Amino acid sequence: MGSKHKTIQEIQEKAEQKTRKPPYYSVLLLNDDYTTMDFVVYVLEKVFHKSPVEATQIMLHVHKRGKGLAGIYTRDIAETKVDNVHRLAQEHEFPLRCEMEKA
Numbered sequence: 001m002g003s004k005h006k007t008i009q010e011i012q013e014k015a016e017q018k019t020r021k022p023p024y025y026s027v028l029l030l031n032d033d034y035t036t037m038d039f040v041v042y043v044l045e046k047v048f049h050k051s052p053v054e055a056t057q058i059m060l061h062v063h064k065r066g067k068g069l070a071g072i073y074t075r076d077i078a079e080t081k082v083d084n085v086h087r088l089a090q091e092h093e094f095p096l097r098c099e100m101e102k103a
C-alpha cells in the first residue's frame with residue numbers, strides 16, 4: 001500500500017479530520033398572535049430542557065422581538081427539535097413556528 005511514510009499533506013489531512021467540528025444549527029422560535037405564552041414556556045421546558053425561569057425569559061424575548069434562540073444543536077438534533085415543536089403545536093392547535101439556521 002505505497003510508502004510507509006506519510007506525506008506532509010497526509011499528516012495535515014489527518015490532523016484536520018481529527019479537529020473538524022460538526023456544523024451547528026440555531027433553532028429559533030417565531031412570535032405569533034395566537035399561541036399562548038404558557039404553551040411557549042411549556043415547549044421550551046419540554047423540548048429544549050430550559051428551566052421555568054429561562055423558558056419564560058426566552059418566550060418574552062420572542063414575544064417582544066419576533067424571534068429568539070431556543071438552542072444550538074447538530075443538524076439531526078435540530079431537525080428533530082423543529083419537528084417536535086411543530087407536532088406539539090399542531091396537537092394543541094397553535095400556529096407556533098420554529099426554524100433552524102446554520103449557527
Ligand code: TYC
Binds near residue numbers: 036
Ligand atoms: N405573542 C404571543 C401572545 O401574546 C406569545 C408568544 C410568544 C407566541 C412567543 C409565540 O414564539 C412565541 N400570546
